[in-house]
Amino acid sequence: xxxxxxxxxxxxxxxxxxxxxxxxxxxxxxxxxxxxxxxxxxxxxxxxxxxxxxxxxxxxxxxxxxxxxxxxxxxxxxxxxxxxxxxxxxxxxxxxxxxxxxxxxxxxxxxxxxxxxxxxxxxxxxxxxxxxxxxxxxxxxxxxxxxxxxxxxxxxxxxxxxxxxxxxxxxxxxxxxxxxxxxxxxxxxxxxxxxxxxxxxxxxxxxxxxxxxxxxxxxxxxxxxxxxxxxxxxxxxxxxxxxxxxxxxxxxxxxxxxxxxxxxxxxxxxxxxxxxxxxxxxxxxxxxxxxxxxxxxxxxxxxxxxxxxxxxxxxxxxxxxxxxxxxxxxxxxxxxxxxxxxxxxxxxxxxxxxxxxxxxxxxxxxxxxxxxxxxxxxxxxxxxxxxxxxxxxxxxxxxxxxxxxxxxxxxxxxxxxxxxxxxxxxxxxxxxxxxxxxxxxxxxxxxxxxxxxxxxxxxxxxxxxxxxxxxx
Amino acid sequence: xxxxxxxxxxxxxxxxxxxxxxxxxxxxxxxxxxxxxxxxxxxxxxxxxxxxxxxxxxxxxxxxxxxxxxxxxxxxxxxxxxxxxxxxxxxxxxxxxxxxxxxxxxxxxxxxxxxxxxxxxxxxxxxxxxxxxxxxxxxxxxxxxxxxxxxxxxxxxxxxxxxxxxxxxxxxxxxxxxxxx
Numbered sequence: 001x002x003x004x005x006x007x008x009x010x011x012x013x014x015x016x017x018x019x020x021x022x023x024x025x026x027x028x029x030x031x032x033x034x035x036x037x038x039x040x041x042x043x044x045x046x047x048x049x050x051x052x053x054x055x056x057x058x059x060x061x062x063x064x065x066x067x068x069x070x071x072x073x074x075x076x077x078x079x080x081x082x083x084x085x086x087x088x089x090x091x092x093x094x095x096x097x098x099x100x101x102x103x104x105x106x107x108x109x110x111x112x113x114x115x116x117x118x119x120x121x122x123x124x125x126x127x128x129x130x131x132x133x134x135x136x137x138x139x140x141x142x143x144x145x146x147x148x149x150x151x152x153x154x155x156x157x158x159x160x161x162x163x164x165x166x167x168x169x170x171x172x173x174x175x176x177x178x179x180x181x182x183x184x185x186x187x188x189x190x191x192x193x194x195x196x197x198x199x200x201x202x203x204x205x206x207x208x209x210x211x212x213x214x215x216x217x218x219x220x221x222x223x224x225x226x227x228x229x230x231x232x233x234x235x236x237x238x239x240x241x242x243x244x245x246x247x248x249x250x251x252x253x254x255x256x257x258x259x260x261x262x263x264x265x266x267x268x269x270x271x272x273x274x275x276x277x278x279x280x281x282x283x284x285x286x287x288x289x290x291x292x293x294x295x296x297x298x299x300x301x302x303x304x305x306x307x308x309x310x311x312x313x314x315x316x317x318x319x320x321x322x323x324x325x326x327x328x329x330x331x332x333x334x335x336x337x338x339x340x341x342x343x344x345x346x347x348x349x350x351x352x353x354x355x356x357x358x359x360x361x362x363x364x365x366x367x368x369x370x371x372x373x374x375x376x377x378x379x380x381x382x383x384x385x386x387x388x389x390x391x392x393x394x395x396x397x398x399x400x401x402x403x404x405x406x407x408x409x410x411x412x413x414x415x416x417x418x419x420x421x422x423x424x425x426x427x428x429x430x431x432x433x434x435x436x437x438x439x440x441x442x443x444x445x446x447x448x449x450x451x452x453x454x455x456x457x458x459x460x461x462x463x464x465x466x467x468x469x470x471x472x
Numbered sequence: 473x474x475x476x477x478x479x480x481x482x483x484x485x486x487x488x489x490x491x492x493x494x495x496x497x498x499x500x501x502x503x504x505x506x507x508x509x510x511x512x513x514x515x516x517x518x519x520x521x522x523x524x525x526x527x528x529x530x531x532x533x534x535x536x537x538x539x540x541x542x543x544x545x546x547x548x549x550x551x552x553x554x555x556x557x558x559x560x561x562x563x564x565x566x567x568x569x570x571x572x573x574x575x576x577x578x579x580x581x582x583x584x585x586x587x588x589x590x591x592x593x594x595x596x597x598x599x600x601x602x603x604x605x606x607x608x609x610x611x612x613x614x615x616x617x618x619x620x621x622x623x624x625x626x627x628x629x630x631x632x633x634x635x636x637x638x639x640x641x642x643x644x645x646x647x648x649x650x651x652x653x
Contacts, residue, residue, distance in 0.1 A: 006644050013593055014612035015554070020539060022597055024609045026546055027616070029504070029624045071626055140500045198500035202623040209626035 030136075030197035033071035036209075037129060038186040040065030044089070044122055045156065045182060052436075055097055062086070062093045063216045065125060067209050074203040076135035082128030085121055092118045094220045100437035101227030103234065103373040119160055126153045133193065140199035148188040155182040224436070231438050232330045233396040234371035242357055242364035248273045258282040260304060264319045267357060267407055276315065281307040285463040298324030301427060305465045314412045314465065318425045321405040322397075326429065329397040333428035333441025333456070334369070336391040338379070338410055340422040340462075350411035352377045352391045358401030369395045369408060374440060377408070392442035420466050427459040480541060484531050495524045501542065502549045508615040509553035510560075519556050523549045550614070589647065596646040604639055611636055 001009070019026070043061025047054050066086040073083035096114045104110055130149040137144035155178050162175055193200070207215070247270045255273070256262050259282040265273070283305040299322055306315040316338070338349055354369025354377060370376050374394040381389055397404055408425075428441035432455035435444075441456050479497070482490030502523050503516065510516045526548055534544050597605060610616045618636070622629045 003640065003644075007640060010612050010640070010643070011615075013590060014609070016590055017594070017597070017609075017613060019609045019613060020543055022605055022609070023602075024605050026505075026542060027606070027610055027614065027624060032624065032626055067626065071623075141496065142500075195497050195501050198504040202626075204619065204623050204629075205626060206628060208628045208631050 028197060029202055030072075030193050030200040032209075033068045033200070033202060034190050034193060034197075036064045036068035036071070038190045040068055040086075041122070041126065041129070041152070042183055042186050044118075045159070046179070055100070059093050059097065059217065059220055062090045063213050066090050066216065067212060069125075069128075070205065070212075071202040072132065072200065075200060076132055076139070078128045078132035078135055082125055082132060085125050085128060089118065089121045089125065090216060092121065094223055097220060098223040098227040101224050102231045102438055103371075105438045106374065106440070119163065123153075123156055123160060126156050129189070133189070136193065136200055137196045140196040142196045145192050145194070145196070146189075148185045148192055152182060152185045152189065155179075155185065228433070228436065228438075232433055233399070234331065234373050234394070236356070236367040236371055236395060236398075239365055239367045242366045243269055251277060255279065255282065255306075259284060260306070261286075261302070264302060264304060264317070264407075267319065267355075267405060268317075272409070276306050278308050278310055279306045279315075280309040283307065283465060285461065298322055298326060299427060299429065299459055301425065301459060301461045303423070303425060303461055303463050305463075312414055315409060316412070316423060316465075317407050317409045318461070319405070319407045320427055322403075325402060325404070326397060328429070328431055328433075329399055330430040330433060331435070331441050331456075332395050332397060332430065333445065334393040334408060335424075335426040335428065335442040335445055336377075336393070336408065336410065337388060337424040338391070338412060339389065340424055348413040349379045349389060350413070351379055352393070352408050352410035354393055354395075354406060354408035356395060356397075356404070356406040358398050358404045360398060360401045365398070365401070369393050369406060371395055379410075392440060394440040394442065420464060423463055423465060425461045425463075427461075428456045429459070430455050431457050476541060480531075480534075483528075484534075491524075491528055494527075498545060499524075501545065505546055505549040505614065506553035508617065508620070509550070509557045515556065515560065519549075519553050522556070523552050526552060592647050593643070596643050599646070600639065600642075604635070607632070607635055608639055 040061045040063075043057045044065065045061075046057065048057065066083075066089070069079060069083040069086040072079040074080070092114060096111070096118065099105070099111065099114070126149075130146055130153055133146045133149050134144045137146065158178055159175070159182070162171070205212075251273055252265055255265055255276060258279060261284060285303045285305075299320060301321075302319045304317045304319065306317070308314070318334070318336070320334075334354070336352060338352075339347060355366055356369055357364065357366045359365075368376075371394055377391050377393045379389050379391050391410070393408060426445065428445055430441060435455045439447075444456060445458065476497075479490055479494055483494050499520060502520050506516055506519045506523070510519055523545075527545065530548075534541065597608065600608065607621065610621050611618075616624075618629060618632050621627075622632045625632070627635075
């Protein structure tokens with residue numbers, strides 16, 4: 001029997017079968033599309049802030065929405081509009097996730113704008129679902145049973161309002177109730193079409209749902225990967241040849257006599273050294289008092305405190321040097337707490353400055369510590385979990401540089417009595433390329449709960465500065 | 473469910489108004505089932521009317537314990553559409569498939585082989601996965617086109633054709649197609 005005859009035989013014999021005996025239900029043309037829509041709306045409406053679910057679930061939800069709307073795009077105008085909106089939703093998600101892999105995360109307004117657009121598109125999709133379903137009932141010449149879908153619009157509007165106008169924590173329970181109602185409403189909407197659903201005529205597809213989903217998710221992953229790859233290192237600004245220090249030799253000798261290590265002093269330019277003319281005492285902390293076994297192998301850190309007894313000032317220098325060239329040259333960070341006890345009410349702090357120096361192809365170079373895409377170092381005030389002043393510096397090491405070294409310097413003014421205080425310098429070195437969402441090393445260090453991996457190794461130097469008081 | 477039970481009770485009691493509501497509620501389903509059998513629009517609408525006439529005449533025979541209302545209605549719709557399709561083919565001078573394959577003059581041996589083959593087909597269908605079985609019934613029981621199946625399941629035309637080909641091959645292997653000759 002040839003294939004054609006066999007097929008004819010199957011047609012004939014199928015008449016004697018009963019699908020119910022094989023647990024094969026009557027096909028439903030709307031079931032798949034509506035299930036995708038409802039799951040898509042559910043996943044794009046909820047936020048679970050752990051294990052990257054706040055990124056994965058809405059992305060998957062956006063693709064499911066697109067699949068559902070793709071199937072129904074020829075049914076009526078509302079679903080056609082919904083299809084267009086689902087395209088926009090998927091593209092917005094892709095752009096948002098990609099930007100999260102780049103320093104654009106530092107631009108709060110941009111991400112807020114994208115998030116707001118996404119929420120608005122989501123709301124419009126709820127509206128399209130409701131009106132589209134009404135259209136289906138109309139096409140089936142049946143009275144609409146779309147109350148569940150209508151309530152979804154109301155619930156989501158309420159949730160949007162709560163997001164825009166933050167309410168008291170007392171209203172968290174009602175918000176949770178509304179969210180549960182939203183999910184229940186979605187499942188009821190899924191079942192609401194019932195007999196009217198047989199009037200649904202899904203649109204033809206050239207690419208199967210499975211492959212379309214793979215394509216969307218794959219494209220998104222590629223975009224995120226590209227964003228991460230491009231953001232592994234950030235370009236430095238104002239790279240220039242290192243100046244030779246020929247002046248201030250007398251002052252340098254005087255500072256060395258006071259105790260300033262010669263190898264560290266030679267890193268300072270003449271303009272910096274000139275500011276130390278009135279120095280009376282020098283205190284040096286070498287090799288890390290807080291972390292004697294450095295976490296970052298090959299890195300050494302020394303802190304020099306230059307004290308001015310006549311004026312009540314202190315100029316601090318934190319020198320770092322890569323004695324062994326680092327294997328990874330991605331992001332580096334320095335988190336500086338000038339005064340751990342934070343007596344800053346009576347002490348004025350200068351904005352820190354930093355310089356990176358290195359050799360490359362026989363030439364010496366220097367650049368300010370910082371990058372083109374991050375804010376310059378400045379003293380900021382942290383209020384949580386406790387109050388203290390700090391400064392964060394982000395930079396990248398030169399790709400091919402050797403003998404990489406540098407320093408940051410900051411000044412404190414107004415010490416007029418004998419006092420001790422602690423300063424802390426933490427150096428952060430990126431060891432793993434996986435950093436998502438992108439953030440500066442110091443933000444990751446300070447907000448460790450936001451990241452599930454620890455791409456940074458840290459080197460701490462907590463030092464005690466003993467200020468001898470004026471004219472002592 | 474409550475609404476359909478109440479409607480069914482009203483129809484059984486002979487309420488023509490309830491029958492009107494019943495017809496309005498279930499016309500989309502009946503149209504969905506009969507459409508693949510009857511491409512002509514007028515034939516289709518006449519068939520739908522025939523289906524509801526049969527429902528009105530035989531509603532008292534429906535027993536909820538034996539199956540759902542949707543299943544009962546689907547069976548009536550399909551059989552009505554199939555009969556109408558066969559009659560249309562004979563009217564046009566074409567022999568329907570069943571006339572070619574079956575004959576009242578079949579010998580007892582042929583009838584026995586046919587019975588065994590049907591049993592073997594049922595066993596083979598049970599071996600198929602759920603999605604494969606659904607695909608089989610869509611194609612060979614509900615007579616849905618490959619295009620319709622593709623649109624409703626969200627798979628490409630090529631993917632559906634490939635799956636149907638593999639199902640046929642598997643059944644042919646399991647059933648030994650030449651046994652029926």
